[in-house]
Amino acid sequence: MNKEELVSSIKRLSDANGISGFEDEVLTTIREEGSSLGTFSEDSMRNLYLQRSGNKEGLPVVQLNAHTDEVGFMVKAIRDDGMIEFITIGGWVAANIPAHMVRILNKDGIYIPAVVASKPPHFMTEAERNAPLDITKMVLDVGAHTKEEVLNDYKIGIAAPVIPEVSCLYDAIHDNVIGKAFDCRIGCAAALATMKDLADTDLKVNLVGDFSSQEEVGTRGSIVSTQTIKADLAIVFEGCPADDTVVPAYQAQTCLKKGPMLRHIDARMITNPRFQRFALDLAEALDIPVQEAVRNGGATNGAAIHLSNAGIPTIVIGIPVRYAHTHYGISSVFDVEKSIQLAKAIIQKLDEQIIKSF
Ligand SMILES: [Zn+2]
Secondary structure, eight states: OOOOHHHHHHHHHSSSOOOOOHHHHHHHHHHHTTTEEEEEOOOOOOOEEEEETTTOTTEEEEEEEEOOBBBBEEEEETTTTTTTTEEEOOOOGGSSSSEEEEEOOEEEEEEEEEEOOOOOOGOHHHHHHHHHOOOOEEEEEOOSSSHHHHIIIIITTTTEEEEEOOOEETTTTEEEESSSSSHHHHHHHHHHHHHOOOOOOOOOOOOEEEEEEOOOTTSSHHHHHHHHOOOOOEEEEEEEETTTTTSSGGGGOOOOOOOOOEEEETTEEEEHHHHHHHHHHHHHTOOOOEEEEEOOOOOHHHHHHSSSSTOOOOOEEEEEEEETTTTTTEEEEEHHHOOOOHHHHHHHHOOOOOOOOO
16 A cells, blocks of 8 residues: 555544444445455444454454544533533543643534633633633533524434544654554555455465454453454554654654554553564565563453453554554654554464464
């Protein structure tokens, strides 16, 4: 896949709306982007499966996972003055929420722009300026005056999904993308591109794309998808929080423009050391830059997948995303390309014997 196609795919996927449980628009985009690659099917969790054309009876199954959902919010209650209370979906910190734009899905299926309201500084007391932020006290403002107006005119009801209002931009001079939901739409783009590039390649494994839902609320989609696929091996693409602007240089393990991050461990998975070694050795042999990481926090769909089907050797190919779980992430297209290159190299080398050795 050339850069232009890859950037276009990243942009479309980043812009698609899909908080956990409401991933429909993302699935439509993936079906369009991957229409030539095989057969799609879907379950009631909105997990989307892509069986590669050319898969043959009897070959080991390789699961290529990325999650489709993004962090966002949901309408909880509407106050009499038309201000809208909300809950968070996925991990947010209070400081990243106020004074941003969001879009709220109304009952007609239209996205209504809104602002996360904050009291203008002119009206704040000294005590209010210094008080810690509290998400439960924040509200969304669509410009209405009353609850009735929100319900009847704006047609916004409780449980409406709320998404950060962001359009993905590509800085072609520096090869960076800035946008929302790179965790994990950038992984969805990488999984699709990997399957696209391998479309005409003869493989000794069967490939199943697994675009799973509800990762941000506890890897729920992949708990189901992995039981359906029953893979022999899994590669999880993930948009991973970059640490190069937040820790001392000697500790940084997820930097922009240094290639995919392969974690040895996180809070919920010890990566299969034999598969991890295989991937790292292959990257070295092919001169693909990679970053190794030891993480004491975080988790991915690998957590659910590696524990299923009598144990599935699983690695995570992490694409660094600065400022994950905020409105604006920054990623390097170079890192996406290197992630795709590594996944393709692994898949082309795999056979039954190698998988059994893990
Ligand atoms: Zn993620």
